[in-house]
Amino acid sequence: xRKRDVKTRRGTIKTPFFMPIATRGAIKGAVSSExxxxxxxxxxxxxxxxxxxxxxxxxxxxxxxLHELMKWDRPxxxxxxxxxxxxxxxxxxxxxxxxxxxxHIDGRKIFLSPEDxxxxxxAIGSDILMVLDECVGYPAKKEYVRQxxxxxxxxxxxSKEHFEKRMKGVLKSKRPLLFxxxxxxxxxxxxxxxxxxxxxxxxxxxxxGGLAVGEPRERMLPVLKKTIKNxxxxxxxxxxxxxxxxxxxxAVRLGVDxxxxxxxxxxxxxxxxxxxxxxxxxxxxxxxxxIKKEKYSTDIGPIDKxxxxxxxxxxxxxxxxxxxxxxxxxxxxxxTIHNLHCYLEMMRCLRKK
Amino acid sequence: xRKRDVKTRRGTIKTPFFMPIATRGAIKGAVSSExxxxxxxxxxxxxxxxxxxxxxxxxxxxxxxLHELMKWDRPxxxxxxxxxxxxxxxxxxxxxxxxxxxxHIDGRKIFLSPEDxxxxxxAIGSDILMVLDECVGYPAKKEYVRQxxxxxxxxxxxSKEHFEKRMKGVLKSKRPLLFxxxxxxxxxxxxxxxxxxxxxxxxxxxxxGGLAVGEPRERMLPVLKKTIKNxxxxxxxxxxxxxxxxxxxxAVRLGVDxxxxxxxxxxxxxxxxxxxxxxxxxxxxxxxxxIKKEKYSTDIGPIDKxxxxxxxxxxxxxxxxxxxxxxxxxxxxxxTIHNLHCYLEMMRCLRKK
Numbered sequence: 001x002r003k004r005d006v007k008t009r010r011g012t013i014k015t016p017f018f019m020p021i022a023t024r025g026a027i028k029g030a031v032s033s034e035x036x037x038x039x040x041x042x043x044x045x046x047x048x049x050x051x052x053x054x055x056x057x058x059x060x061x062x063x064x065x066l067h068e069l070m071k072w073d074r075p076x077x078x079x080x081x082x083x084x085x086x087x088x089x090x091x092x093x094x095x096x097x098x099x100x101x102x103x104h105i106d107g108r109k110i111f112l113s114p115e116d117x118x119x120x121x122x123a124i125g126s127d128i129l130m131v132l133d134e135c136v137g138y139p140a141k142k143e144y145v146r147q148x149x150x151x152x153x154x155x156x157x158x159s160k161e162h163f164e165k166r167m168k169g170v171l172k173s174k175r176p177l178l179f180x181x182x183x184x185x186x187x188x189x190x191x192x193x194x195x196x197x198x199x200x201x202x203x204x205x206x207x208x209g210g211l212a213v214g215e216p217r218e219r220m221l222p223v224l225k226k227t228i229k230n231x232x233x234x235x236x237x238x239x240x241x242x243x244x245x246x247x248x249x250x251a252v253r254l255g256v257d258x259x260x261x262x263x264x265x266x267x268x269x270x271x272x273x274x275x276x277x278x279x280x281x282x283x284x285x286x287x288x289x290x291i292k293k294e295k296y297s298t299d300i301g302p303i304d305k306x307x308x309x310x311x312x313x314x315x316x317x318x319x320x321x322x323x324x325x326x327x328x329x330x331x332x333x334x335x336t337i338h339n340l341h342c343y344l345e346m347m348r349c350l351r352k353k
Numbered sequence: 354x355r356k357r358d359v360k361t362r363r364g365t366i367k368t369p370f371f372m373p374i375a376t377r378g379a380i381k382g383a384v385s386s387e388x389x390x391x392x393x394x395x396x397x398x399x400x401x402x403x404x405x406x407x408x409x410x411x412x413x414x415x416x417x418x419l420h421e422l423m424k425w426d427r428p429x430x431x432x433x434x435x436x437x438x439x440x441x442x443x444x445x446x447x448x449x450x451x452x453x454x455x456x457h458i459d460g461r462k463i464f465l466s467p468e469d470x471x472x473x474x475x476a477i478g479s480d481i482l483m484v485l486d487e488c489v490g491y492p493a494k495k496e497y498v499r500q501x502x503x504x505x506x507x508x509x510x511x512s513k514e515h516f517e518k519r520m521k522g523v524l525k526s527k528r529p530l531l532f533x534x535x536x537x538x539x540x541x542x543x544x545x546x547x548x549x550x551x552x553x554x555x556x557x558x559x560x561x562g563g564l565a566v567g568e569p570r571e572r573m574l575p576v577l578k579k580t581i582k583n584x585x586x587x588x589x590x591x592x593x594x595x596x597x598x599x600x601x602x603x604a605v606r607l608g609v610d611x612x613x614x615x616x617x618x619x620x621x622x623x624x625x626x627x628x629x630x631x632x633x634x635x636x637x638x639x640x641x642x643x644i645k646k647e648k649y650s651t652d653i654g655p656i657d658k659x660x661x662x663x664x665x666x667x668x669x670x671x672x673x674x675x676x677x678x679x680x681x682x683x684x685x686x687x688x689t690i691h692n693l694h695c696y697l698e699m700m701r702c703l704r705k706k
Contacts, residue, residue, distance in 0.1 A: 024675075025672075025676075025681075026676060026681045029383075030683045030685065030686040031683065032686065034663070034667070050679070055650060055675045059671070063653055063671045064653070069672050071668060298412055298415040298416055300421070314385075318422060321408075322408045322412075322422065323378075323379060325408070326377045328381070329381065329383035329682050329685060329686070330379040330383045330385055333385065334385065
């Protein structure tokens, strides 16, 4: 066991790990919970913003939470909804109280406070909750980022207080975990301040947010490195929304434990398939297959001969290309299963290093 | 064994049976061949028209046919492409030679003769081939239908001749079957003539085409009844594209052996789920669940408590409704699996009667 393996009420998660994204309570691409159990991730991630809009908190409470709804009995991490509020919804007003946004589905106005974000995640039945934060894009002026970090800290404090209130009387072993999120853009001093302030509040783990939001890769790694140096040695570190295999590889070497990213699932649906991922000592190597290419039309071999996923065990590139071209849903499912398998397999390799 | 059980080179199919539709080499709704094996149909149907356009005959030949492409080792029946030419494509010219149509995908002009239809189905690797026919809609003038029946007969004769030529030297046990299609609209005398002419040519089975194309139900059954009386007792009868459970029930009682229909799969995708299908002595009973209804939002029961399909064993109406509302692909898959299971289960009951 590694010192930062994540102990949740639904079991311990070995680090480093990757969380497939079940945005709306299902992995996109018609992947069922049975498919997921075959893929065998230790934990999945679901999006509070999407679940807040549909099916909504009342429904989630009535059906007994997301685990019950989607029949998934392993841990679920939920984000706070903040990232989607800032990236998907149209109108918004941020104040100390919280954020007002309009649903990207029907436009109705919704107010989300740090306390609401906690309540929503508790209704979902999440095992790892994230505090509400403001995620600032790149580039951003330092003064704006400074104020934003202060707001994020304030919200983190209120989140923690509200969480403790809600957990009063709940056995420690039955409680979910609560993570803080370090912000600060590409400014090392602000990152340091953010990390310091959050640690003072005290969380079960620390996420690094606001990276991979547009800044060049060569700026991301140094910022990440410095940020992590400011985090406690014994608490899990989560790099939110990152990334490509090489990003994950580099981040693991810097001491990051947890990852989520839409790349394996989204790229799968768009026709990009990972193959022959090899985790070497100093880098990760892989190929990308663009399945729409003519040359695959009669290629009866699997995406990756060494791969043991359902797709590679049963189907050819020729079939996948055909399904992709005729826009048959089965394509998305088979492609998603393969790409997720690749990522999860890569994490298994990284855990052995 | 029943006298009209269908002996194909890939095994004998017990009658009466229903064929799930794999239009473009996959059941719509992300249903994989593994899902299909679980559903356990004896045979599936695929559409020549769609496969002719994509991936095309050359590709199918190079990859070794549709069975190999989709990894399905049980029988496949293919239609001739005629029905889709008449219902999906925009421009067309019919002559004795064949039919010219423009692809509904890219508009390119394609010519399909009776011989081409046979060649295409052989390239697909079909186990039961259908002759090219002209499918006339309802209503239609008798004179037009009369000429159309003559054309269909002429095409059937040429189809048979071409099929025999292509099968020269092929062991009987390795040959696919070839079915004729009785046309004649709602005119009993034309149906009788059509059946008689086709029997003179001689086929392995006889389909009844051109029903359920718009005529009222009370006209369909008498026409079907009279048509079937004109068909040989020992050859399988296939009612194309029909239908609702009650249509299938009635047709089985009239002596029909084979069915295909988009209803279970299409209705599933559109939110209509069959439940509690009961095959009684004189009728078939069932409920239809419109999953989008508000009342299912917190219904944690399965679609059908007695149902043993993957969907009912694992998931609630609340989850299906949620997935339907947020347009998650997984909905289509779970719903399709359930509705197909219902139809296949109904056929199992009908076989026991």
